[in-house]
Amino acid sequence: MITLSEYFMTILITCMIVNLGLALYGVFFKPNLIKKIIALTILGDTANTFALIIGYRMWVAGVPSRPPVFTEWRSNNPLLLFVFTKTAVDPLPQALVLTAIVIGLAVTLFLVFLTLQAWKIYRSVDMRDIRRLKG
Amino acid sequence: MKHWIGICILILTILAISFVVAANINVLVPSTNVRTLAEIYLKYTYYPWDKYFTAMSPEACTSIVWDFRGLDTVFETMVFYLAIIGAIALARGVPLKLPREIKGELGLSLIVKTVTKIVPVLIIAVAGSIALHGHLTPGGGFQGGATAAVAPVLILVVFSQFYLLKRGVNKNSMLLLRSIGLTGIGITAFAAVLIGLATGHYAFVLQNQPKPLAPDISLPAFVGGQLISGSLWFFNFFEFLAVAAGFTIVFLLITLPEKLAEAKEEKHVAEGGEK
Numbered sequence: 327m328i329t330l331s332e333y334f335m336t337i338l339i340t341c342m343i344v345n346l347g348l349a350l351y352g353v354f355f356k357p358n359l360i361k362k363i364i365a366l367t368i369l370g371d372t373a374n375t376f377a378l379i380i381g382y383r384m385w386v387a388g389v390p391s392r393p394p395v396f397t398e399w400r401s402n403n404p405l406l407l408f409v410f411t412k413t414a415v416d417p418l419p420q421a422l423v424l425t426a427i428v429i430g431l432a433v434t435l436f437l438v439f440l441t442l443q444a445w446k447i448y449r450s451v452d453m454r455d456i457r458r459l460k461g
Numbered sequence: 462m463k464h465w466i467g468i469c470i471l472i473l474t475i476l477a478i479s480f481v482v483a484a485n486i487n488v489l490v491p492s493t494n495v496r497t498l499a500e501i502y503l504k505y506t507y508y509p510w511d512k513y514f515t516a517m518s519p520e521a522c523t524s525i526v527w528d529f530r531g532l533d534t535v536f537e538t539m540v541f542y543l544a545i546i547g548a549i550a551l552a553r554g555v556p557l558k559l560p561r562e563i564k565g566e567l568g569l570s571l572i573v574k575t576v577t578k579i580v581p582v583l584i585i586a587v588a589g590s591i592a593l594h595g596h597l598t599p600g601g602g603f604q605g606g607a608t609a610a611v612a613p614v615l616i617l618v619v620f621s622q623f624y625l626l627k628r629g630v631n632k633n634s635m636l637l638l639r640s641i642g643l644t645g646i647g648i649t650a651f652a653a654v655l656i657g658l659a660t661g662h663y664a665f666v667l668q669n670q671p672k673p674l675a676p677d678i679s680l681p682a683f684v685g686g687q688l689i690s691g692s693l694w695f696f697n698f699f700e701f702l703a704v705a706a707g708f709t710i711v712f713l714l715i716t717l718p719e720k721l722a723e724a725k726e727e728k729h730v731a732e733g734g735e736k
Contacts, residue, residue: 328483328484332483332487332490333480335483335489335490335491336479336480340478340479340489379491381499383491383494384490384491384492385493394502394506394522395598395599396503396506396519396520396521399688404510407507407508411500414503414521415495417499417506417521417522417525418502418525420522421525424601424603425541427603427607428604428606428704429544431708432544432545432548432707432708432711433544435545436544436545436547439547439714
């Protein structure tokens with residue numbers, strides 16, 4: 327029997343796979359360098375979301391999963407910590423994604439600089455023109 | 462019109478495929494349990510009953526980023542700075558200087574300028590709180606730095622670049638701030654080793670709380686009753702400085718008025734230099 331939450335989760339993952347395909351198409355087949363960079367950022371964000379889904383924990387009996395932050399740390403209560411470990415989502419993919427986003431932004435800026443340089447020299451950001459010019 | 466038909470067909474296909482997949486197999490749905498490794502991380506992120514394994518930070522992500530897998534993050538910072546240094550190297554020779562005279566009014570309208578005088582202060586405040594509370598609430602140095610870098614972008618767009626340059630936010634001051642941040646990360650990473658050398662005990666690089674092989678050396682988890690989680694607070698603070706300054710340099714270089722860059726290049730060629 328299919329539940330609504332399972333159906334929504336499957337829609338999300340199917341959309342991500344379609345998104346991955348569209349982003350790859352953009353990176354490979356769009357001649358405009360700026361559009362290639364946009365497609366690359368979409369590809370990176372899709373990969374990050376996949377990593378987050380891997381670490382996600384489905385709700386148990388209508389109780390939402392918690393973010394991996396132990397907010398009751400002042401109580402010093404081991405029982406609350408046990409409940410926390412049984413309801414929180416996986417923190418490892420989140421930690422990896424956190425740095426990946428910032429590094430992705432830096433790499434995107436680097437690529438934008440390369441494109442700017444190509445525009446200054448060739449006066450074009452179209453791959454077909456740049457290939458013909460050979461300067 | 463044709464676009465809409467295509468998009469509708471795509472959406473319907475996705476919904477149908479999802480229904481078929483969800484009705485037949487259950488592999489695409491995350492389970493109600495996480496991996497054992499994740500449970501160990503969640504258990505030991507704040508575990509004052511066993512100091513040898515914990516990072517003493519309620520925020521599991523920050524404790525993974527700067528304690529459990531701290532060496533990974535050091536190399537990730539290196540990758541980040543390779544990209545920033547690459548961008549700066551590509552923009553070498555670009556003059557970041559004030560012109561002798563500025564003609565007319567620069568920037569956007571008065572309304573936008575008035576709002577922008579207020580908003581960057583708030584952005585910097587929020588960024589600082591994200592970075593400095595990184596060991597207690599979701600956040601940390603990377604996120605805080607990326608947030609803080611939004612404020613210079615806003616000023617660049619609304620007021621023009623000369624407004625920032627006139628107030629000392631130029632390439633050299635930001636390079637200095639970035640160097641302070643990176644040096645701070647290095648010193649924090651070696652802090653336990655330095656304390657160990659001074660007191661004659663065994664200690665590790667990137668050590669935060671005591672370890673079974675180095676039980677005598679640890680950085681304080683509480684300072685004056687406030688939880689700072691040992692080295693995590695310092696790592697977050699210095700990473701905040703480094704990331705914010707790195708992004709500000711690149712944004713400054715990327716928004717250079719094109720006329721200025723070209724004028725410099727033409728002068729260089731006229732003097733007999735290579736383009």
